Amino acid sequence: MGIVVGYVANPEGRAALERAGEAALRYAVPLVVVHSRRPGREVDAADAEQLAGVHASVQEKLVAAGLAHEMRDVPDSEDPADDLITAAEETSASLIVIGLRRRTPVGKLILGASAQRILLDAPCPVLAVKPED
Structure with a gap:
């Protein structure tokens, strides 16, 4: 058993990683960090270097914790x-931990398609977090 977190290098992803890390420490379980990238998006050398830097930074934080x-x-x-x-x-x-974007009052009527699907189809509880202001 462990905790799965969806991570993207943005405020929502960082908030999800932080909460997932806190829960993993609290319950003494491993953390699985999943970083998904859309198909068809060309990754040039600069993008690959930036992605490697992001992964190294996340690894460093998890090891330090x-x-x-x-x-x-x-x-x-x-x-x-x-x-x-x-x-x-x-x-x-x-547990699965995901980050959510803040939305306008009208936007709050609609949950992102991925978030909605995770909430409905996950085999375990889902914690949805928003970044702090």
């Missing part, structure tokens, strides 16, 4: 929701 973890990079993701659900099923995860 003393967290057992696994990094999963999904370079040609058809659906980030599938990637998280699959990781949760494969690891018998006890």
Whole structure:
């Protein structure tokens, strides 16, 4: 058992990683960090270098926190929701953590398609977090 977190290098991803790390430490379980990238997006040398830097930074933080973890990079993701659900099923995860964007009053009526799918299809509880202001 462990905790699966969807990570993207943005405020929502950082908030999700922080909360997932806190939960993993609290419950003494490993963390699986899933980073999905859309297919068809060309990754040039600068993008690859930036991505490697982001992964190294995340690894460094997790090691410094003393967290057992696994990094999963999904370079040609058809659906980030599938990637998280699959990781949760494969690891018998006890929790999935995702980040949500702040939305306008009208936008609050609509939840992102990936977030909605994860909430509905996940094999375990889902914690949805927003970044602090």
